[in-house]
Amino acid sequence: MIANPAAIAVAVTLLAAAICAVLIVLLRPVLQRYALARPNARSSHKIPTPQGAGIAVIGATLVVGGAFASVNGFAPLTSLFVAVPLLALVGLVDDIRPIPVLPRFVLQALAVGLVVFTAPDDLRLLPIPLAIERTLLLIAGLWFVNLVNFMDGLDLMTVAEAVPVTAMLVLFGIFGLLPWPVTAIAAALGGAMLGFAPFNRPVAKVFLGDVGSLPIGLLLGWSLLQLAWQGSIAAALLLPLYYLVDATLTLLRRMARREPFWAAHRTHFYQRATDNGFTVAGVVGDVFVLNIGLAVLAGASVVLRSVAADVILIVLGLGAVAVVLRRFSQPRVRPSGGA
Template sequence: MIADPAAIAVAIAVLAAAMCAVLIVLLRPLLQRYALARPNARSSHKIPTPQGAGIAVVGATLVVGGAFASVMGFAPILMLFIAVPMLGLVGLVDDIRPIPVLPRFVLQGLAVGLVVFAAPDDLRLFPIPLLLERTLLLIAGLWFVNLVNFMDGLDLMTVAETVPITATLVMFGLSGELPWPATAIAAALCGAMLGFAPFNRPVAKVFLGDVGSLPIGLLMGWGLLVLAWQGYIAAALLLPLYYLFDATFTLLRRMARREPFWAAHRTHFYQRATDNGFAVTRVVGEVFALNIALAVLASVSIVLRSTAADGILLVIGLGAVAYLLRRFSRPRSRGA
């Protein structure tokens, strides 16, 4: 048992935030020299900006989160601690010299597969053959990792998504609904993102880069999968619902138009919002507020433990997401 888990979770977050901030300060001159993100068709920034702060975020998460998570044994998170650096390395190379699409997806799939297929056989979601379920989880995990990367195109956007999700996972862990390793990793990732936030607020001084967004996607996706394995599938869907729908709907729309969906673009709803007159802070603020609302719905789902309630809560969540997507897709009117 963990003595005073709430105090320990706070300590994890504070230590991760401090470590991340210090690492960013130390790394920034190096990133400025070797890892500049130059404006392209997808960018919201106007001048070259150093990227790669994800090294600090992921490093702080693994060091601090791993130290506290492993007090109950390192075995449950061993493959995660192999896969996350592997995915980070893929992202780092891609930040410096872009990797072709197919090799990039293969390498990402290997990393996600390590986490999915190494999980104990008794962790199940549906009464279907184990190999089929794990294959579907591999596909879903690969998509989740990439959608977090796709959505990391605006200052503080990933902070506005990651902090509410991880903070909620920590609360679930403190109430006994999530195992300690997942709770500790969530607390560390939440703290690390808070340590990164001051450097990424508009106008950002540094970006995460693929070295950050891809591993963050895997860490968040793993936490949500662990929550689903506890029987809380609706809650695991509600928490990232905005990201899921913005990224997925945008992908399907681009495929329907026969556009190269893998290429850089500015057609995500949050990007269209800035083109439609919404300030960056307004967009991020509204996404953050929506994520808080989704966290409340996920919490209600866990408290009620009812299939019927889960259905109703998912419909409410979908309605809230649809409202924001519609709002972002239209030019901002005066006073809105």
């Protein structure tokens, strides 16, 4: 039992933020030299910008989160703390010299599978054979890791997603609705993202890179899966609902058009918004507010504990997401100036 989990969670958040910020300052000259992201037709940035700040985010998360999460033993975290660095290494190599699609996908599957198939057998979601359920979780995990990577295409976008999600997970943990290791990891990840935010605000001085976005996807996915295993499946869906809907609809649209859906592009709703006249700050601000609303709905789901309530809350969440996506899809109407 953790004494005063709220105070410890705040300490974890602040410590991870400080370590991440210091690491970015130290790493930025190296990234500027060896990991420069140059603008292309699919980019949202206009000037060459160093990428790879995910090294600091993931490093701070694992060091601080691991230290505080393992107070009752490290064994339950072993597979996660092997899989996350593996995925970060895959991302780092891909940032410097792109890896072909198939071997990259295989390595991602290895990392996600390590987390999914080493989980205790008594952690279940569906009344189906365990092997089938874990295979479905592997597929879902692979999609979630990649969609977080796909959605990391605008300054502060991943911050606007990860901070509300991790904050609500920490709140659940403080009230005893999540195991302490999950709470500590979420607090550390949220803190690290806060430490990264000043360097990534428009116009960004540094990007996460795949070395950050891929393992962040795994950490978020693992945390949300833990929430679902505690019986809060609706909350686990509501928290990342904007990312799930934007990325999935974009994938289906590209597949329907027979486009190479695995290739980089600029057709996500948030990217189309900037093409439609929205500022980066405006898009990210809308996503951040939406995610706060989704976090409130997730909290209501956990409190109410009702199937009927879950259905209503998910419909409300989908409605809110639909409003934002429709707004992003249409050219921004600028007020006309006076005569």
